[in-house]
Amino acid sequence: xxxxxxxxxxxxxxxxxxxxxxxxxxxxxxxxxxxxxxxxxxxxxxxxxxxxxxxxxxxxxxxxxxxxxxxxxxxxxxxxxxxxxxxxxxxxxxxxxxxxxxxxxxxxxxxxxxxxxxxxxxxxxxxxxxxxxxxxxxxxxxxxxxxxxxxxxxxxxxxxxxxxxxxxxxxxxxxxxxxxxxxxxxxxxxxxxxxxxxxxxxxxxxxxxxxxxxxxxxxxxxxxxxxxxxxxxxxxxxxxxxxxxxxxxxxxxxxxxxxxxxxxxxxxxxxxxxxxxxxxxxxxxxxxxxxxxxxxxxxxxxx
Amino acid sequence: xxxxxxxxxxxxxxxxxxxxxxxxxxxxxxxxxxxxxxxxxxxxxxxxxxxxxxxxxxxxxxxxxxxxxxxxxxxxxxxxxxxxxxxxxxxxxxxxxxxxxxxxxxxxxxxxxxxxxxxxxxxxxxxxxxxxxxxxxxxxxxxxxxxxxxxxxxxxxxxxxxxxxxxxxxxxxxxxxxxxxxxxxxxxxxxxxxxxxxxxxxxxxxxxxxxxxxxxxxxxxxxxxxxxxxxxxxxxxxxxxxxxxxxxxxxxxxxxxxxxxxxx
Numbered sequence: 001x002x003x004x005x006x007x008x009x010x011x012x013x014x015x016x017x018x019x020x021x022x023x024x025x026x027x028x029x030x031x032x033x034x035x036x037x038x039x040x041x042x043x044x045x046x047x048x049x050x051x052x053x054x055x056x057x058x059x060x061x062x063x064x065x066x067x068x069x070x071x072x073x074x075x076x077x078x079x080x081x082x083x084x085x086x087x088x089x090x091x092x093x094x095x096x097x098x099x100x101x102x103x104x105x106x107x108x109x110x111x112x113x114x115x116x117x118x119x120x121x122x123x124x125x126x127x128x129x130x131x132x133x134x135x136x137x138x139x140x141x142x143x144x145x146x147x148x149x150x151x152x153x154x155x156x157x158x159x160x161x162x163x164x165x166x167x168x169x170x171x172x173x174x175x176x177x178x179x180x181x182x183x184x185x186x187x188x189x190x191x192x193x194x195x196x197x198x199x200x201x202x203x204x205x206x207x208x209x210x211x212x213x214x215x216x217x218x219x220x221x222x223x224x225x226x227x228x229x230x231x232x233x234x235x236x237x238x239x240x241x242x243x244x245x246x247x248x249x250x251x252x253x254x255x256x257x258x259x260x261x262x263x264x265x266x267x268x269x270x271x272x273x274x275x276x277x278x279x280x281x282x283x284x285x286x287x288x289x290x291x292x293x294x295x296x297x298x299x300x301x302x303x
Numbered sequence: 304x305x306x307x308x309x310x311x312x313x314x315x316x317x318x319x320x321x322x323x324x325x326x327x328x329x330x331x332x333x334x335x336x337x338x339x340x341x342x343x344x345x346x347x348x349x350x351x352x353x354x355x356x357x358x359x360x361x362x363x364x365x366x367x368x369x370x371x372x373x374x375x376x377x378x379x380x381x382x383x384x385x386x387x388x389x390x391x392x393x394x395x396x397x398x399x400x401x402x403x404x405x406x407x408x409x410x411x412x413x414x415x416x417x418x419x420x421x422x423x424x425x426x427x428x429x430x431x432x433x434x435x436x437x438x439x440x441x442x443x444x445x446x447x448x449x450x451x452x453x454x455x456x457x458x459x460x461x462x463x464x465x466x467x468x469x470x471x472x473x474x475x476x477x478x479x480x481x482x483x484x485x486x487x488x489x490x491x492x493x494x495x496x497x498x499x500x501x502x503x504x505x506x507x508x509x510x511x512x513x514x515x516x517x518x519x520x521x522x523x524x525x526x527x528x529x530x531x532x533x534x535x536x537x538x539x540x541x542x543x544x545x546x547x548x549x550x551x552x553x554x555x556x557x558x559x560x561x562x563x564x565x566x567x
Contacts, residue, residue, distance in 0.1 A: 055486040056457050160348065189347035189513055191557040216486040219558075260487035262494075262516030264558045266540050269520035277495030 010082070011043035012177055012210050013067060018076035020059075020066050036062040038234035039076070041292070044178065044227075047204065049211040051225030051242065053218060053257070059234040060214045064180045067212065068100050069093055081177070098128055101171035105183035107163035111155045117141060117166050118151040121173050128174040140173035141166070143206075144199060161192035165199065172203060180212045185220055197223050218261055222246055230254045235286060240299035250301040253284050306378070308338040308475055308507045309359070313372025316351075316358055316531075320366070328354045328367070330531045334509075336475060341501055341508040343522035343539065345515065345554065351531040352511045356477045359509075360394050361386065377474065390475075393468040397480040399460040403452035409436075409463050410448030416470040435466040439496060458489035465496065469506075476500075478510045482517065494521050515558050519543060527551045 020037040037059045044050045052060045066073045069085050078085045080096055088096070104110045111120055121137040130136045141151050144165035155163055164184060171179050181200070185193040197220055203209060215221050221228060221242065228245045230238040230253065238251040249255045260276060262269045292300040316329040329351045336342050344352045357363050374382045376390055396402050403412060413432040418424050423431060429448070436444035439462040452460060461481060468476060478497070482490035498521060500506045512518060518525050518539060525542055527535040527550065535548040546552045 055489060056484070190515075190554065191347070194557050218487060256488050257486070260491040262487075262491070262514075262520040264515035264519050264543070264555065266519045266543050269516055273491060273494055273498065273520040276491040277498065 009045075011079075012046045012081060013042075013044040013212075014077075014079040015043075015063075015067055016041050016077045016079075018063065018066050018073045018078060020062050020071060021074045035234050037066060037073075039291075040231075040234075040236050042229055042236065042239065044210050044212060046177070046210055047208045048226045049204065049213050049224055050227045050229060051213045051215060051221040052229050052231060053215060053221055054231035055257075056216065058231040060216075060231055061182055063231070064102070064182055064212055064214050068102060068180055069097065070102070098174050099176050100178045100180070101174065101176040102180040102182060103164070103167045103171050103184050105186050107160060107167045107187075108155065110167050111163060113155055116152045116154055117146055117158070117169075120155075120166055121169050124170055125173045130174075137169075137173055140169040143172060143203060144169045159192075160188050161195060164188065164196055168196075168199065168203070172207065172209070176209070178210045178212065180214070182214045183216070184213075186215065186217060193220060200224060218246075218258065230257065232284065233286060235302060236292065236300075237286070237302040238300065239292065244296075244299050250295060250299070256284075306338045307335040307375070308377060309334075309336040309509075310375040311335070311359070311371065311373070314355070314358060314369065315371075316354055316363065316367055316369045318364065318367045328531050329358065329369075332528075332531070332533055333372075334526060334533070334536075336507050336509050337524065339501060339505045339507055340523045341497070341510060341521055343518035343525040344509060344511045344528060345513060345518060345525060346528035347513065349530075350528040352528050353479055354531075355528070356394060356479055356509065356511055359392065360477060362394075391471065391473045392475045392477065393471040393473040394477040394479065395461070395464050395468050395481050397483050399457075399464040400452060402464055403460070405452055407451070408448065409450055409452065409455070412463075413448070413467055413470060416467055420471050431470070435470050436463065438469065438500075439463070439466045441466070456489075457485050458492060461485065461489075461493055462496065465493075465500075469500070473506070475507045475509065478508060480512055481510070483512070483514070490517070497521060515543075515555065527554065 017039045018037055019035065019039055021033045021035045023031055023033055025031050040063055042050065052063060054060050065071045067078055073086060080100065085093060085096060118137055118141065121140050122133055125133040125136045146165055146169065185196050188196060201224060204211065213221065213225055225242045228242045229236045230245065230251065232253045238245060238249065238254045245254060246258065249258050262272060286302065290303055293303045295301050312333045314329055314332040317325050317327045319325045332355060344355065346352045358369055363369060371382055374385055381390065410432055413435055414428040417428040417431050432448055433444045436447055441447050441459060441462050455463060482493050485493065494517060497508055501508060510522065522539050525537065525539050526533055527548065529550050535542060535551045542551060546555055
C-alpha cells in the first residue's frame with residue numbers, strides 16, 4: 001500500500017509563509033490586490049489529519065489549492081516529502097501531484113456523468129501507469145464499499161454519499177500519501193456524513209494517509225482531526241491539537257467560533273442563542289505585524 | 304391551545320419524469336404552523352421537506368402535480384383561491400447569491416419589491432428600503448443599497464434576502480436551510496435575527512434544516528419527514544427528550560456531540 005517515504009517524526013508537508021494574492025478590478029476599473037492567504041505556515045505529519053476551519057472567505061480552500069500547487073503560491077515555500085514544490089518544473093511536479101489528491105464538496109460535480117464508477121476510477125489509475133489498472137480500480141472501489149455489479153453503474157444511479165465514495169476511490173486509487181478534503185461532507189445528510197467520516201478514518205488507518213480537512217463544520221472536525229488550524233481573514237490565528245483547540249481556545253476568533261456552536265439540546269441551545277444575540281459582534285482586528293506565538297507545547301496563537 | 308396561522312391536510316405531490324414514470328414526492332402530509340411560532344422541519348435530502356415549502360409557495364417544478372385535502376390560512380379556508388390569491392407568505396433560500404440578480408444593486412431589488420407589493424416608489428421607496436435593511440441589522444444601510452450582491456459577505460447577503468422577503472409584509476416566512484452555507488458565528492446571528500422578528504413582529508416561521516442544533520435553539524415545534532411522509536411531529540423539547548419514531552431516534556443519534564467529552 002502507500003507507505004509514507006519519509007522517516008517518522010518528519011512532516012509530510014511543510015508550508016512556510018505561504019501567501020496567495022489575487023488581482024481584482026473594482027467598479028471604477030482600478031486594480032487592487034486581495035491577499036487570500038497571508039503568510040501561512042503549517043506542517044502535516046504522516047498518517048495524521050490537519051483540519052482547517054474558519055468562515056467562508058477566510059482562505060481555507062485557497063490554502064489547500066496552494067499546497068497542492070493547483071494555484072501557485074505568490075510567495076512562500078511548500079515542501080512535500082522534503083522536496084520544495086514551488087520551484088519544480090511542471091513535469092517534475094506532476095510526479096508529486098499524483099501523491100497529493102483532492103476531493104470536493106459536491107461529488108456530483110466532480111464525477112463524469114457519462115462514465116461508470118469503474119471508468120471514473122480507471123482513468124487516474126491508467127494515467128499513473130499501474131500494471132493492472134482494472135485490478136487496482138476494483139480494489140479502490142472495494143475499499144469504499146462499491147462492489148459487484150454496482151461498479152458498472154453511472155453516477156446518477158448512486159446517492160450523494162455513494163458518489164462521494166467513488167470520488168474517494170478515485171483519490172486513493174493512485175496511492176497518494178496526502179488527500180486534501182475540501183468540505184467533503186458538507187453537502188451530505190447527517191447520517192451519511194457520519195458514514196463518510198468513519199470511512200475516511202478507516203482508510204487513514206489502513207493506508208497511512210494524511211489529510212488536510214477543510215471544513216466549516218466544527219462537529220465533523222472534532223471527530224476526525226488530530227490537529228486543527230483556525231483561519232481568519234487569510235491568516236492562521238490558532239493552531240494546535242484538536243482537543244486543545246476545542247478544550248482551551250485562546251484566540252478571540254476561536255473562542256467566538258466555538259461559542260457559536262448550537263448543541264442539539266433545547267435547554268442548552270436556547271440559552272446559548274439568547275446569549276449570542278445579546279452580544280455585539282464587532283469584526284476582530286488582527287495586528288498586521290503579528291504572528292503565531294507558541295503558548296504551550298504545540299499550541300500556537302496569533303498575537 | 305394556540306391558533307394555527309396555516310393548516311394543511313392531506314397534501315400529495317407527485318412528479319412525472321421524462322420517461323413518463325410518476326414519483327410520489329409527498330404523501331398525505333399534514334402540517335400546522337402556529338401563529339407566531341417557529342416550526343422546524345427536519346429530514347434527509349429527498350425526504351420532501353423542501354418540496355413541502357415549495358408547495359406552499361406555489362413554486363413547484365412544472366412537471367409536478369399537487370392535491371390538497373384542506374388548507375386554512377389565518378382562519379379562512381383558502382383551498383379554492385389558493386392558486387390565484389396572493390397570501391402573505393414569502394420565502395428565503397439557502398444560497399442568497401442565486402436568488403439575487405447579480406447585475407442589480409441591492410437597492411434595485413428592494414425597491415422593486417416595494418413598488419410591487421406596497422405600491423410605493425421614488426424617495427419613499429428608498430426610505431422603506433433603508434428601514435428594511437435597518438430592521439435586519441445591516442450596518443450602513445444607505446451604502447449597502449448601492450452595492451451588488453457579490454460585494455456582500457454571505458451573512459450580510461442572507462440578511463438582505465430576509466429584508467427583501469419581509470418587504471412583502473408576510474405573516475409567514477418559509478426558510479429553506481437559511482444558515483447551512485454559513486459558519487457557526489454567522490449562523491447564530493441569522494438565527495438570532497429570526498428569533499427577534501418573531502418576538503417583535505409576531506412573524507410565523509417554517510424552517511427547513513438538517514441541523515438539529517438549529518431546531519433545538521430556535522424552534523417551538525418540529526416535524527420529522529422521511530420519504531415524503533411525516534413520521535413525527537411535536538414540541539421540540541418533547542421530541543428531543545423522548546423521540547417516538549425509530550427514524551427520529553436515528554437522526555438524533557447521528558448528530559455528533561461537538562462540545563462533549565473526548566471521542567473514542
